[in-house]
């Protein structure tokens with residue numbers, strides 16, 4: 796398939812749109828040593844972290860995506876300060892780095908919570924009442940459609956189109972750095988409160 800029929804990233808990658816690419820060849824597995832959560836959002840920004848990631852992947856333009864991915868693994872988002880720094884190290888324009896970061900939905904320029912809760916609102920989950928679950932998360936965490944991350948950066952609540960687990964509807968998934976994603980099946984609003992309590996013990 797050519798780039799005429801597929802989406803082309805600002806980095807010149809001819810491929811599928813971002814959500815379908817997650818976990819694909821352009822998002823290589825992050826090395827285990829980078830999966831550890833050694834820094835967090837309250838840690839002052841440390842260029843040494845970026846240097847470590849650049850050293851791992853090499854300071855060349857072809858490594859933009861894994862480098863951004865490595866930094867995001869550490870901070871849970873991409874601090875704006877990294878763009879000029881990585882651009883200089885890789886000898887590419889800052890606009891190119893920024894273009895890649897904003898092209899893929901996998902990357903976030905806004906801080907996210909330690910726990911990212913993805914409430915599925917695909918057709919199967921929606922008809923089995925996913926919205927009351929979403930509203931329970933909003934209520935318990937003081938969030939809304941416009942404010943999706945708690946002030947203490949503990950939780951981010953998002954909706955997704957389908958988790959690929961429709962037989963478990965209504966389903967949701969909890970992701971946190973350094974751990975495997977966990978899928979919850981047949982969730983009810985009561986269970987939502989239990990899930991939050993369970994996650995709070997891990998904060």
Ligand code: FES
Pocket residue numbers: 915916917918919920921956957958959960961962964966
């Ligand atoms: S619609 Fe929710 S998992 Fe598919």
